Amino acid sequence: MIIARIEQTERSVEARWWHSGLFPTGRQCGSFGSTREGNGSAVTDTSTAPNRKDVQIVIGMARTLADDIADLQRQSSRGVIKTFLHYKKVRENYLGIQSLIFTVEDRYPRVEQSLPTGFNQWVIRAKLKALSAFTHMSHMFFSNPPLTLTHSLGAWDILSDEMTAFGAVNGYFDMMIFEAGIDDKTADALEATRIEIEEIVTMLENLLKSSPKRLEEF
Secondary structure: OHHHHHHHHHOOOOOOOOHHHOOOOHHHOOOOOOEEEEOOEEEEOOOOOOOHHHHHHHHHHHHHHHHHHHHHHHHHHHOOOOOHHHHHHHHHHHHHHHHHHHHHHHHHHHHHHHOOOOHHHHHHHHHHHHHHHHHHHHHHHHHOOOOOHHHOOOHHHHHHHHHHHHHHHHHHHHHHHHHHOOOHHHHHHHHHHHHHHHHHHHHHHHHHHOOOOOOOOO
């Protein structure tokens, strides 16, 4: 599904960096393409320019990423997740966003010179926005889980994986904030996310104590 959406966005590469308030705007972006000075005028340097299609793909993925994160934030603001099935769907969407971010980061070095200055920091900020939204929803869900959660099919695997994932992100959370280049006010706001992450790890540890372990093959 993500690939299909990327292919659709390739056909329209208007750089809407302001979309959803995630991208820098106007002069902050700079211009696309690499230029050099020659005889008093700017000349496009085509000798080192990345493949245009690669640039289009990254732009398309970035726009898709902005849409997906905005949707996740809307879900986060709507309220509590009441069922394990709903949580699995939200988690699946978040994992899709993580996968898309990884792909953008993987392609970024090849097209860096054709993207606005600060694009890499934008990607990290996008990662923090997605993490914050998903963490908030997870915290609400695990704070008051359904009585049948620990006995739901596949619950052990997901709870165990989430405890590991949240524990890991708690270890490099400060580094992400530093690399994102955000201001102190935003960093302070993200402190609430850190607290929720730490509390989620504790809640998951307790839930796993009462959850039947996965069946092992002999």
